[in-house]
Every structure is written in structure tokens, then in C-alpha cells.
Amino acid sequence: MSLKKRVVRIVLISLAAWLIFSYVLIPLRIQGRSMEPTYHDGGFSFCWRQRYLFSPPSPGDVVAIRFAGRHVMLLKRVVALAGDVVEFRNGILYVNDQQVDEPYVRFRSDWNLPPRTVGAGRVYVVGDNRGVPMKQHYFGQAELDRVIGGVLW
Numbered sequence: 687m688s689l690k691k692r693v694v695r696i697v698l699i700s701l702a703a704w705l706i707f708s709y710v711l712i713p714l715r716i717q718g719r720s721m722e723p724t725y726h727d728g729g730f731s732f733c734w735r736q737r738y739l740f741s742p743p744s745p746g747d748v749v750a751i752r753f754a755g756r757h758v759m760l761l762k763r764v765v766a767l768a769g770d771v772v773e774f775r776n777g778i779l780y781v782n783d784q785q786v787d788e789p790y791v792r793f794r795s796d797w798n799l800p801p802r803t804v805g806a807g808r809v810y811v812v813g814d815n816r817g818v819p820m821k822q823h824y825f826g827q828a829e830l831d832r833v834i835g836g837v838l839w
Contacts, residue, residue, distance in 0.1 A: 749763075763812060768805060769804060771804075
């Protein structure tokens with residue numbers, strides 16, 4: 687194979703990799719413990735950007751949310767959609783006054799949060815690790831346009 691063909695091949699592979707890992711499958715390095723035990727600090731996954739191209743997230747989905755700029759994202763679980771009423775009573779999540787079964791939550795603190803309605807064009811997100819005080823978590827309403835995509839595994 688000639689040098690010219692090798693260079694063209696390397697350029698095409700590099701371009702394809704850049705396109706895929708910038709716009710289709712964004713690599714994620716997980717930092718923090720807010721999604722344990724589902725995702726561990728120091729773990730790795732991918733965000734599939736096209737997951738919500740034709741439909742919005744559903745309750746139970748784990749999503750990547752753009753937090754600051756293009757490179758800082760949070761992994762959170764969607765627990766409620768626009769128009770739903772969300773509250774925590776003694777660490778138990780209620781949506782529309784119905785207790786939510788959350789098998790992915792192992793430890794619970796006594797989180798208490800008065801009822802609040804999720805606004806239009808938003809989802810309510812929270813981490814799976816509820817074993818620490820609420821003040822140590824980023825959670826709440828997120829605008830749908832800040833949801834980058836779904837986490838693959």
C-alpha cells in the first residue's frame with residue numbers, strides 16, 4: 687500500500703472517530719457517587735445522543751444532562767415528567783401522590799421535600815444514591831434541551 691493511501695486511510699478513520707465520539711456516542715468518565723450503586727465513581731460509559739431524538743425521556747431513564755458548557759455533564763435518573771407532582775416523604779419518592787418503586791436505590795436518608803409540580807418542557811431528575819443528605823446532591827427540574835442523551839450501560 688502506498689504512503690498516500692495510508693495517509694488517506696488514517697485521515698478518514700480519524701474523521702469518522704471524531705464524528706462518532708463527538709456527535710453520536712460521547713464517552714463519559716463518571717466522577718462522584720451520586721448515581722451509586724448503578725454507576726460507580728471512576729467508571730466509564732457512553733452517552734447515546736440520538737436516544738431522545740424522536741421521543742422524550744421516560745421515568746426511570748438514566749440521562750446525561752449538560753450542566754456547564756459542553757463538557758460538564760451530570761448523570762441522573764428521570765423520576766417525573768412535565769405536569770407531574772414530585773415529593774419526598776422520609777426518603778420515599780412520591781409522584782402524583784403515588785409511591786414510586788425504586789429497586790435501584792439501596793440506602794435512603796430521611797429526605798423530605800414538599801410537593802412541587804414539574805414545569806412544561808422539563809423533567810425531574812435525581813441520583814440513585816439517596817444514602818447521604820439532600821444538600822450533597824444536585825437534583826430537581828432540568829430543561830429538556832439540556833438532556834444530551836441516554837446512558838448506554
